[in-house]
Amino acid sequence: MKHLMPYLKKYRTQSILAPLFKMLEATFDLLVPLVVARIINAGIGSGDAAFIIRNCLLLALMALTGLVCSFTAQYFAARAAIGTATGLRHQLMQHIQTLSFTELDSIGASTLITRMTSDVAQVQNGVNMFLRLFLRSPFIVIGAMIMAFTIDWGAASIFVLAIPVLALIVFGVMRLTSPMYKHVQQRLDAVTAATRENLTGVRVVRAFQREEAEAERFAAANGALTDAQLKVGRIAALMNPLTYAVVNIATIAILYVGAQKVDGRLLLSGDVVALVNYMSQILVELVKLANLIVLLTRAVASLGRVGQVLDTPSSMTYPDAPAPGNSPCAASPRQAVCFDHVSLTYQGAGDESITDISFCALQGQTIGVIGGTGSGKSTLVSLIPRFYDATRGSVTLMGRPVSAWSHDELRDRVAVVMQRAQLFKGTIRSNLLYGDANATDEELWSALETAQAADFVRQKPGQLDDPVEQGGRNLSGGQKQRLTIARALVSKPDILILDDSASALDYATDAALRKALRALPDTTTTFIVSQRTSSIRHADQILVLEDGELAGIGTHDELLASCDVYREIHESQFQRKEVEQA
Numbered sequence: 001m002k003h004l005m006p007y008l009k010k011y012r013t014q015s016i017l018a019p020l021f022k023m024l025e026a027t028f029d030l031l032v033p034l035v036v037a038r039i040i041n042a043g044i045g046s047g048d049a050a051f052i053i054r055n056c057l058l059l060a061l062m063a064l065t066g067l068v069c070s071f072t073a074q075y076f077a078a079r080a081a082i083g084t085a086t087g088l089r090h091q092l093m094q095h096i097q098t099l100s101f102t103e104l105d106s107i108g109a110s111t112l113i114t115r116m117t118s119d120v121a122q123v124q125n126g127v128n129m130f131l132r133l134f135l136r137s138p139f140i141v142i143g144a145m146i147m148a149f150t151i152d153w154g155a156a157s158i159f160v161l162a163i164p165v166l167a168l169i170v171f172g173v174m175r176l177t178s179p180m181y182k183h184v185q186q187r188l189d190a191v192t193a194a195t196r197e198n199l200t201g202v203r204v205v206r207a208f209q210r211e212e213a214e215a216e217r218f219a220a221a222n223g224a225l226t227d228a229q230l231k232v233g234r235i236a237a238l239m240n241p242l243t244y245a246v247v248n249i250a251t252i253a254i255l256y257v258g259a260q261k262v263d264g265r266l267l268l269s270g271d272v273v274a275l276v277n278y279m280s281q282i283l284v285e286l287v288k289l290a291n292l293i294v295l296l297t298r299a300v301a302s303l304g305r306v307g308q309v310l311d312t313p314s315s316m317t318y319p320d321a322p323a324p325g326n327s328p329c330a331a332s333p334r335q336a337v338c339f340d341h342v343s344l345t346y347q348g349a350g351d352e353s354i355t356d357i358s359f360c361a362l363q364g365q366t367i368g369v370i371g372g373t374g375s376g377k378s379t380l381v382s383l384i385p386r387f388y389d390a391t392r393g394s395v396t397l398m399g400r401p402v403s404a405w406s407h408d409e410l411r412d413r414v415a416v417v418m419q420r421a422q423l424f425k426g427t428i429r430s431n432l433l434y435g436d437a438n439a440t441d442e443e444l445w446s447a448l449e450t451a452q453a454a455d456f457v458r459q460k461p462g463q464l465d466d467p468v469e470q471g472g473r474n475l476s477g478g479q480k481q482r483l484t485i486a487r488a489l490v491s492k493p494d495i496l497i498l499d500d501s502a503s504a505l506d507y508a509t510d511a512a513l514r515k516a517l518r519a520l521p522d523t524t525t526t527f528i529v530s531q532r533t534s535s536i537r538h539a540d541q542i543l544v545l546e547d548g549e550l551a552g553i554g555t556h557d558e559l560l561a562s563c564d565v566y567r568e569i570h571e572s573q574f575q576r577k578e579v580e581q582a
Contacts, residue, residue: 003307004123007087011080015131018080021073022136028066030143033277035059037151040270077131085124092116092306100316101387102347107309110193115309118188119302126299129292137289144278144285151271155257159279162250166243166286173239174293180232181301187225194221239290247283251276316389318407335399336495336525337361337384342393344379353379354548356393361541363494364522368536369529370569371545377529378419380545381497384527385414397495415493417501421480423472428457429464431483435490447489450516452509453482477504485513496520497527502535510535533570542566 008015035055043052096104096112104112145163148156198205198214205214258272338360345352354376361367369377382388383395386402395402397413405413415435423431432444439447444464448454456479460466472480481504488496496517502510514535517526528536536542537556544552544559544566552563559566 003088003091003310004084004127004303007084008080008127010087011083014076014080014083018073018077018131019135021069021076022132023139025066025069025073026136026140026143028062028069029140029281030147032059032062033274033281034147035062036277037268037270037274040273041268045268045270073132077128080131081124081128084127085120088123088306089116089120092120092309095310095312099312099314100389101382102315103312106347107312108189108193110196111189112309113196114185114189114192115302115306119185119305122299122302123306126296126303129295130299133288133292137285137292140285141282141289144282148275148278151274152258152261152267154261155254155267155272155275158250158253158257159282162246162279163282165246166282169239169242169246170286170290170293173236173290174297176235177232177294178297178301180228180235181298182304184225184228184232184298185301185305187221187228190221191218191225194218236294239294240287243283243286243290247279247286251279254279316386318410319404320406334363335360336363336365336397337367337527338396338399339380339383340394340396342383342390342395344383344388345391346388352391352548354545357550358393359541359543359550359553361525361527363525365540366518366526366528366538368539368542369527369545370531370533370536370542370566371551372565372569375545376548377545378499379548380543381416381499381527381529384495384497385416386410387416412491413493414495414497415488415491416497417481417484417488417499419500419503421472421477421484421501421504423468423475423480423483425470426468427462427465428460428468428483431468432464432487432490435487436492439490443490444486447486448482450489450513450520451482451486452505452513452516453479453486456482478506478509481505482509482513494523495525495527497529499529500531502530507534514538533566533573544569 035058039052039055042048043055092115099107141163145156145159148159194214194217198218205211254275255272258267258275261267262269262272339357342357343352343355357380369380371377379388383390384397384402386395386405389403397405397410402410424434429444432447433439435447436443441464445454448457457463457466468474472483475483481501485498485501488498502513505513510532511534514528517528518538520526528539530536533556540555541553542556542559543550544563546565551565552559554562560570
């Protein structure tokens with residue numbers, strides 16, 4: 001509740017007015033049986049038509065007033081619930097943005113999506129119904145019992161016996177179903193994950209004719225969710241028949257006792273009708289209360305899941321302002337990046353992904369990173385922008401430990417183009433402005449020229465303002481990669497990291513891109529991660545990785561002569577004769 005209360009306090013007025021108007025409506029509901037009893041006892045018994053009409057008009061007025069109160073209460077409850085859910089969703093989104101890659105990997109995208117959507121929606125519904133019914137239902141249940149005592153003490157004793165039994169049924173079912181709803185939401189995470197993977201990987205699924213296998217996998221996850229929902233649903237379904245049974249038995253008892261007292265002229269027939277009406281009201285309100293408790297149980301479970309994310313601290317902290325630090329590279333102002341015996345073990349992993357890596361890159365240099373699949377290339381470059389923290393050793397930027405840089409300054413200095421090109425729905429311009437929100441059109445076109453994207457952008461009807469669909473699905477793979485490179489260049493970084501970001505480009509475009517990158521300012525240090533030796537052969541330094549270790553470091557020619565791993569990669573891509581000529 002600690003995450004919910006700050007937002008409810010912002011809607012304190014609505015949160016107070018909603019239940020008050022509901023209680024006002026409930027007051028009119030409690031008065032209705034008394035008016036009906038008067039009509040039967042005094043009006044119908046004496047045949048006074050005017051009295052009956054006056055009291056019927058009074059019933060109509062009470063119904064209209066109750067309807068206005070109900071609408072007003074629902075309006076205030078809806079405003080408070082929607083506003084609270086909106087604030088909670090914003091807080092959740094902001095907190096997710098502060099989490100490091102370690103926490104995001106651990107929690108999982110599918111779980112975060114479920115908690116952002118389904119769980120917050122459950123909380124919203126719970127708040128809405130809570131404000132509308134949490135006072136009304138108990139008020140009517142207790143009020144009906146009190147009103148029954150004003151009619152007849154003997155008959156009212158039936159209410160005293162029935163209400164605790166009903167409460168036992170309601171709260172017993174709630175206690176049984178509460179942990180089950182948490183399990184249902186976990187099963188929903190699995191269904192969301194299967195759906196997300198199928199939708200994002202639909203081309204791969206179809207290419208390998210795995211439709212049936214994926215359908216079976218989804219059916220298994222969906223079946224588990226269905227089973228969990230049915231299990232909790234069966235228990236929750238017991239509530240209505242059990243409560244109806246108790247109320248009907250109580251009604252029979254009221255009619256039996258009432259009939260005897262009417263025969264003995266201790267009660268009037270209208271009073272018996274009022275008592276039955278009060279028992280019916282208790283039944284209706286207890287059913288509402290039971291459904292409210294079920295809804296609140298699910299809402300509390302969902303709020304707990306949202307709270308788990310909000311209570312997850314980031315494993316990284318950033319200083320408010322950068323502070324100078326000591327490092328092996330501090331003596332040379334031209335050294336841009338320095339790794340000093342760096343190792344990294346991912347959370348939950350058994351072995352190190354990279355081990356004892358040491359090198360220094362000067363400002364203006366181009367650094368190539370190559371190695372087999374799973375050799376740790378992406379892991380290595382992800383330490384530079386501090387997506388992860390090294391578990392051993394130190395990483396320094398410009399002579400300062402990477403942990404000493406503030407978040408904003410680090411992002412200003414380092415730009416990364418990920419392996420997977422990711423664009424956002426909007427326009428080409430809006431995507432490029434992610435690099436620098438204040439960039440001019442001239443700067444945008446300059447970045448596009450360097451990224452070899454200017455030609456195809458000029459051919460678009462809207463050019464910079466041409467629409468980009470979600471994920472860039474209206475663009476080819478090569479176009480998306482070039483736009484993401486341009487987006488990074490717009491920020492004018494001191495360190496540019498291209499993590500296998502030209503894999504979809506043909507050799508001619510790749511060569512033109514590398515030539516344009518070499519024309520960047522002398523202060524820009526470029527890291528190129530690639531599977532192609534042709535993409536990094538002109539680099540000032542090439543890092544060769546094998547099983548997370550540094551197998552070689554040097555220029556292209558030096559590595560061909562001294563590094564077996566690099567030579568093997570190169571020979572696998574070129575004919576031996578070409579290698580010898582090189």
